Amino acid sequence: MAANNNSDPILDEGGGGGVKHEAAGEAGEGKGGGGGAAATQAPAAMLPRSGSRPQLDLSGAAIHGNLEDRNPTILLPNQSDDISHLALDIGGSLIKLVYFSRHAEHSSEDKRKLSTKRRLGMLNGGRRSYPVLGGRLHFVKFETGKLNECLDFISSKQLHRGGVDSPSWCSGAQPDNIVIKATGGGAFKYADLFKERLGVSLEKEDEMDCLVAGANFLLKSIRHEAFTHMDGQKEYVQIDQNDLFPFLLVNVGSGVSIIKVDGHGKFQRVSGTNVGGGTYWGLGRLMTKCKSFDELLELSQRGDNSTIDMLVGDIYGGLDYSKIGLSASTIASSFGKTISDDKELSDYRPEDISLSLLRMISYNIGQISYLNALRYGLKRIFFGGFFIRGHAYTMDTISFAVNFWSKGEAKAMFLRHEGFLGALGAFMSYEKHGLDDLRIHHLVERFPMGAPYVGGKIHGPPLGDLNEKASTSTLDHGNLNGFISWMEKFVQKGTQITAPVPVGFPVTTGMGGFERPTAKGDILRSDASAALNVGVLHLVPTLDVFPLLEDPKMYEPNTIDLDLNEYKYWFKILSDHLPDLVDKAVASEGGTDDAKRRGDAFAHAFSAHLARLMEEPAAYGKFGLANLLELREECLREFQFVDAYVSIKQRENEASLAVLPDLLMELDSMNEEARLLALIEGVLAANIFDWGSRACIDDFDMFKKRMLADKKGQPYKRALLFVDNSGADVVLGMIPLARELLRNGTEVVLVANSLPALNDVTANELPGIVAEAAKHCGILRKAAEAGGLIFDAMAGIQDDLKDEPVSVPLMVVENGCGSPCIDFRQVSSELAAAAKDADLLILEGMGRSLHTNLNARFKCDTLKLAMVKNQRLAEKLFNGNIYDCICKFEPVHLT
Ligand SMILES: Nc1ncnc2c1ncn2[C@@H]1O[C@H](COP(=O)(O)OP(=O)(O)OP(=O)(O)O)[C@@H](O)[C@H]1O
Ligand SMILES: CC(C)(CO)[C@@H](O)C(=O)NCCC(=O)O
Ligand SMILES: [Mn+2]
Structure with a gap:
């Protein structure tokens, strides 16, 4: 097939059609007929990641009316209406706000889905109930001194009434009856003000209860929440539940609370200290005239504390006091030098003062x-509170102290959501939404640029939440103006975010001594970009762990760890490809001025993410290539690019469908x-043996042996085929392979993306393509009918055949992802249900079988099938070459 210049260089599979299928390329130039259904299919509606579908309490759900109706009503008797959306932690210095947003319904349960679900036993008997509502958790903070900004924010988003987009069930609530959970001293102090300004009552939750509940939740449910920070190195720790x-x-807020935690709800506040974050910021402000906390912290990065602190060397004439283990550079007395001078x-x-204080x-x-840990024999100390502020030097200093005093016995650990423990705990204290029931696989963290930034500053009126707008499929012009002005702000912010940022790697000088930090720059990451450390938590109760994973605990989707070199490599590839992607994205939206502006904003946002990760690879938790590629797709969606490749996909589908009949013949x-062999080669989109390219893993014979054994009466019962690209890949590769399996009596489930990613075919598009292919093939037609993929064609079929499938079914399910890769810890419940009876998996393409899941x-x-379209990867993984192929068959019972 002619090389396809529309394909993505990252997971470039668009170019492959296979030598055998060369005609596809030619057909693409001229004919293009016959691809009707696929080609005319409307672009997939903005179908948010499966999890973003309306997340409702489905317990007791029942179809109301005729199941075969176009959009039968589904009754949700247990859907509760009084879901609260907001919780507060009002501390001495900062107000922390955690709020929840839901999405309007986008995807209706179409016929295909309903019939698949019925077939998979998901409607009757297999009924699932999700105690937790799906949606998104947002994290925002404000200065307590600027309480009004916080009230304005809540009021502008109508968070106390369930959000601006809230359906009628919420707006009906009488303001007088609204109760919001709140913790921290301000829940008492400002209760009247909240009543006055917003008409809501604050329901007070105990601060310590909340801190503990929040910490336990994060440690249990967020994969990369806790980390150590020593000598400038951040390392995520996987906590064994x-x-x-x-x-x-240890919560370091204005003051410090020290709590011994023994279990869920089991704890004791064992100590505290009044010397905390408020002390640093308060004294610092008085002594340096700094206008903001960040400014003070920034100053410290250029400070030299030896001008202020009295060091051991100052007392001992430059010598160490080695007998008791103190080096000359150890601080003997903080601020001690300021007594003797008459300065x-x-x-x-101010720089020196700030560093001494810090x-x-x-x-x-x-x-x-440490002393408290020692007192109770505890080895692990988690530090939270906004004093930490993700600041490398602060964390290093605390870690150093803990390590030094405990002689390495105890470990200091930090939490990514450091300052939100109390607010999260308060949020969880709402009884109805049962956040407790969330499992790690129900949470997806995203890092949108449009997330309300974590910071006290609100410039101008609060920005509408871009994310919520992004999830409306049609551009509403009312929203558009707001959107564009937001983007203008973003471009400005984006520049700040990409500005150089210091990485202060302190150098220790033996015992107890810390040299001053070697700051490489002088700007602390702005509050807006620091927001990128804490993403938006997507609560997705419909996600499941793939039941066929051998060992979910040990499973790691990414094949290669992204070290700094790998990062550099991928950043270059992604950056180089960005202009092309923007062109495609803009074209996909008609090339309008609005699309161009969004394209620019997307490029800016994604570059900012890349810059951020380049400078701190661990900024978003442990980030693999799969995450990086998904970030790009999410970023496109954030800027309302529903499907950048939509027309390219349609063109390629048409062209491929046109030659399918010849291929089948x-x-x-x-x-x-x-x-x-021809089928597998077709999938690999290259002739393994004639093309000069080797098969670096070639288990074809083993697979063949198993497949031909089918004839002897042991066919696979159900195969899940994880499809990849639109066009030749799916039409001329995977569909013919599916057909072969169907012919052998194996049920086939085509598993496709829930959301677009590159030129991947989506679960929405696939039924149209299959229907079109089925026009040329009886096997496909019968199977598609049996699987509920074709309805219209049923008209011509005799009534008595209707309920009696003459073929094993061909079905389509969505995988729950919007990424070119797949993480089997988080798949759609539909896929999980389909997996129950499956005895063969076929993973196809680089994203799903190489970059992820190779191991x-x-x-x-x-069966893992992929052509390696990346020289570096080929060398790294197989000592091979670009265009090598893998055909890796892993039977469970080796014969
Ligand atoms: N933008 C900021 N403005 C003010 N303080 C900040 C900021 N960022 C970080 N801090 C630090 O965080 C501290 C407040 O942390 P946190 O929000 O966890 O405590 P709090 O809840 O306000 O206080 P407490 O729990 O003692 O009532 C401040 O005292 C300061 O040291
Ligand atoms: C008073 C609180 C609990 C308010 O959050 C906090 O500021 C604190 O723990 N201060 C330290 C008080 C003490 O010395 O124990
Ligand atoms: Mn607090």
């Missing part, structure tokens, strides 16, 4: 924490063995 308790929780405050550099307080907190003229092991026979 069975080995979490007891631990010490004024103004004679000291070290004094961080060491002190580290030391008191040719295949049918072959004997079984030859046909199987994944499953409980049933698995």
